[in-house]
Amino acid sequence: MKRKILIVDDEIGIRLLLEDLLGSEGFQVHTAQNGKEALEMVNKHKIDLMIIDYKLPIMDGIEVVKQLEKENKDINTIIMSGLAESFKDLTYELTSVKKVLSKPFDVLEVRDYVKQLLAD
Structure with missing residues (x-):
């Protein structure tokens, strides 16, 4: 079964970048634009890992x-x-x-770290 990752960022460029990067590694990627959407996604899907921006509209990453x-x-x-x-x-x-x-982060570092965190 594919591990599910939720990416939460109000910048579409970062969401797309991480979605492509992690999707190509075989993860199932969900995205949200703000904290409220993130909480809704978590209630809808069994999320294994969340990558969230600290500075978000409505509710910041820490609050989520x-x-x-x-x-x-x-x-x-x-x-x-x-x-x-x-x-x-x-x-x-x-x-x-x-x-x-x-930010800005090294995408390969992020990829490796995610793989390490989600390794069974």
Whole structure:
């Protein structure tokens, strides 16, 4: 069965880039433009990994993760941000956050990290 990845970013270019990259690795990729959509997707699909931008309209990436953890939905999460350093402290108590990626990121590094996280 294909592992499912949810990509959440308000920039379509990043969603498409990651969707192509991870789709070509054989993952089933879902995308969302904001935190609210992300939560809806998680309720609809069994997501194995979420790659979410920190800065999102409506509800930021950290809020989404906190909400999911509150509902006991433990989804491995990678948070992306142009300001990675400034919010690292906010992620300490979030057990599902496995990595904070600074934008711009190295796509091959992301690919390898995702494969490592989802290796059975």
